[in-house]
Amino acid sequence: MTLYVIRRFFNYAILSLVATCLAYVLASLVLDPAERFYGMNPRPPQASIDASLNEMGVNPDVPVLVRLWDWLVQLFTEFSLGTTVGGQQVTAEIAARSGASLRLLLVGSIIGAVLGVVLGVWGAVRQYKASDQVVTYTSFLIFATPVFVIGVLLMIGATMLNNALGTQVIRFTGEYTAGISGNWWDLALDRAVHLLLPTIALALIGAATYSRYQRSVMLDVLGADYIRTARSKGLRRNQALVRHGVRIALIPMTTFFAYSFGTLIAGSAMLEIVFSWRGMGQFSLEAVTKNDINAIAGSTLFVAVLILISSTLSEALYAALDPRVRS
Amino acid sequence: MTALNETVVEATLDDDLVITDARRPLSRNKLVALRLRSMPRFWVGISIFALIVLWAFLGPILAQWSPTERDALNMGMGPTLRHWFGTNAIGQDIYAQTLSGLQKSLVIGLVAGISATLIAAIVGSTAGYLGGGTDKVIGWVVHLLLVVPAFFIFVLLSPLYRGLSWIALTFFLALFSWMIMAQVVRSQTRSLRNRDFVRAARYMGMPTSGILRRHIIPNIASLLIIDATLGVVAAIMAETSLSYFGFGVQKPEVSLGTLLADGTSAALTRPWLFVFPAMVLIILLFAISLVGDALRDAIDPTSGVNRG
Numbered sequence: 001m002t003l004y005v006i007r008r009f010f011n012y013a014i015l016s017l018v019a020t021c022l023a024y025v026l027a028s029l030v031l032d033p034a035e036r037f038y039g040m041n042p043r044p045p046q047a048s049i050d051a052s053l054n055e056m057g058v059n060p061d062v063p064v065l066v067r068l069w070d071w072l073v074q075l076f077t078e079f080s081l082g083t084t085v086g087g088q089q090v091t092a093e094i095a096a097r098s099g100a101s102l103r104l105l106l107v108g109s110i111i112g113a114v115l116g117v118v119l120g121v122w123g124a125v126r127q128y129k130a131s132d133q134v135v136t137y138t139s140f141l142i143f144a145t146p147v148f149v150i151g152v153l154l155m156i157g158a159t160m161l162n163n164a165l166g167t168q169v170i171r172f173t174g175e176y177t178a179g180i181s182g183n184w185w186d187l188a189l190d191r192a193v194h195l196l197l198p199t200i201a202l203a204l205i206g207a208a209t210y211s212r213y214q215r216s217v218m219l220d221v222l223g224a225d226y227i228r229t230a231r232s233k234g235l236r237r238n239q240a241l242v243r244h245g246v247r248i249a250l251i252p253m254t255t256f257f258a259y260s261f262g263t264l265i266a267g268s269a270m271l272e273i274v275f276s277w278r279g280m281g282q283f284s285l286e287a288v289t290k291n292d293i294n295a296i297a298g299s300t301l302f303v304a305v306l307i308l309i310s311s312t313l314s315e316a317l318y319a320a321l322d323p324r325v326r327s
Numbered sequence: 328m329t330a331l332n333e334t335v336v337e338a339t340l341d342d343d344l345v346i347t348d349a350r351r352p353l354s355r356n357k358l359v360a361l362r363l364r365s366m367p368r369f370w371v372g373i374s375i376f377a378l379i380v381l382w383a384f385l386g387p388i389l390a391q392w393s394p395t396e397r398d399a400l401n402m403g404m405g406p407t408l409r410h411w412f413g414t415n416a417i418g419q420d421i422y423a424q425t426l427s428g429l430q431k432s433l434v435i436g437l438v439a440g441i442s443a444t445l446i447a448a449i450v451g452s453t454a455g456y457l458g459g460g461t462d463k464v465i466g467w468v469v470h471l472l473l474v475v476p477a478f479f480i481f482v483l484l485s486p487l488y489r490g491l492s493w494i495a496l497t498f499f500l501a502l503f504s505w506m507i508m509a510q511v512v513r514s515q516t517r518s519l520r521n522r523d524f525v526r527a528a529r530y531m532g533m534p535t536s537g538i539l540r541r542h543i544i545p546n547i548a549s550l551l552i553i554d555a556t557l558g559v560v561a562a563i564m565a566e567t568s569l570s571y572f573g574f575g576v577q578k579p580e581v582s583l584g585t586l587l588a589d590g591t592s593a594a595l596t597r598p599w600l601f602v603f604p605a606m607v608l609i610i611l612l613f614a615i616s617l618v619g620d621a622l623r624d625a626i627d628p629t630s631g632v633n634r635g
Binding site: 015016031141146289296 | 470471474475476478479482483484485486487560564567568571572573574587591594595598601602605608609612613616617620
């Protein structure tokens with residue numbers, strides 16, 4: 001089993017590296033890094049444009065594969081992903097921005113997962129009853145709503161609430177109010193208020209996804225023989241459900257959560273842009289509009305490594321939690 | 328519990344069976360149609376979808392305004408009898424614009440979603456049937472495309488199609504959203520490959536393309552129908568999201584995504600600019616999802632909402 005997980009890990013690692021190289025080549029082919037200089041007024045002399053392109057290692061006159069090789073050598077010898085068009089190290093930017101993404105995602109996705117598990121178990125136990133149908137169709141409705149629409153609708157709601165109350169109760173632009181000062185408590189409260197709407201959005205999406213998944217796993221478990229055995233042994237219905245049902249049904253959920261956390265960070269771009277957070281998703285989309293090849297390759301590597309870690313983790317977790325697959 | 332509920336389903340079907348024809352067993356398609364007919368959510372979904380399609384393409388005939396026409400006397404107005412969905416800052420009618428955006432989103436979604444399913448069917452069944460080297464290479468490409476989120480791939484490719492029309496966007500959407508389905512088709516094909524009827528066809532000297540077309544694809548058709556439905560939802564979702572963030576349909580062309588993007592800047596002061604197109608989008612996607620879910624239940628009663 002360990003061998004299997006290790007083999008999968010190496011497989012994913014190679015895939016991540018290949019995907020990063022492809023992203024580098026693709027970005028070099030479709031984007032023109034010199035474009036931003038042409039828009040400047042007065043336009044800088046060609047020699048200085050070439051100089052700064054060479055310094056970044058993105059000069060289109062140098063063959064793509066040579067540049068890719070230099071970039072890889074730099075990555076493996078200096079652990080550097082090059083510089084952004086703004087002149088910062090890509091690694092430093094990624095470190096700062098992934099922190100913001102994590103702060104945006106952590107609370108909301110955990111609330112969503114817990115809520116989803118509870119709703120899923122409840123729906124499975126009360127299958128076909130009105131409450132189950134309400135949860136099911138509500139989650140369909142959430143699935144039918146693009147993430148950015150959920151975000152903007154929440155913002156419209158919050159603005160209406162603010163207008164009704166006459167004060168700015170819910171603030172939702174950015175991670176904190178610009179230029180705010182005060183003691184530790186004020187700053188923390190300000191951040192918490194800014195986190196409210198993105199957290200609601202994530203909790204809604206998470207609850208919808210996890211409840212569908214948990215309900216279906218739980219239904220499988222409820223039909224299993226060992227639940228009937230537990231009941232016939234004399235356990236009460238709730239005892240049998242919790243001790244033998246929910247515990248087993250949580251195993252696939254744990255692995256699903258481990259896997260989806262990686263993809264979640266990758267997919268949070270829309271919420272970050274809607275709520276003006278300077279996170280990782282916003283960074284990678286901005287990189288495309290700014291023709292920033294180093295930043296694109298760097299964020300592709302970041303996303304691929306995240307997916308690599310979370311899928312390996314979910315496979316290892318599955319093996320650790322479920323004795324049936326361990327053999 | 329599984330067994331119990333299934334017997335209930337079978338019993339109701341048997342009743343129908345007695346009513347329709349007492350002797351002949353039902354064909355699979357008839358059985359699916361029978362199950363579908365008894366599902367309220369199928370009817371709700373398909374009628375809402377049909378109404379939206381009719382509205383999108385016939386609505387402009389009845390509309391008082393064209394999408395680009397400006398009503399200088401009613402700029403930035405809320406919903407009135409004159410402008411049902413209100414007007415934007417330069418006096419354009421949001422109702423007319425929503426219809427025009429809806430048309431484009433519908434066409435892009437239907438074409439891209441269905442083409443993605445076709446690609447998945449061809450690639451997945453070829454990989455599964457041939458096995459060996461072909462299978463390995465295709466599996467590798469699929470995994471490679473799954474390592475990076477699809478949304479990011481589209482954004483990265485956007486300089487390629489941004490200068491072209493929305494037809495190029497449709498093409499790219501289809502080209503990069505078949506991967507997961509191809510994996511499912513592949514595993515289904517692998518289990519079909521060694522069935523007697525496929526073997527018989529092979530030993531009779533039927534060419535591979537013929538076997539795939541005549542024996543493999545028809546046997547996974549139900550799967551493909553479900554996927555096409557959900558693929559349309561995914562394609563519309565991708566198109567609106569990309570256009571919303573400026574990576575999809577470009578001005579002066581209008582889709583629901585660009586319309587929502589236009590509405591966002593003023594969404595907090597003039598909510599109708601955003602809320603009406605958003606509602607149309609949500610209702611459309613919800614209706615198609617209902618149809619997809621009903622189809623899945625009808626084709627495979629052990630899955631979906633009423634599984635168990």
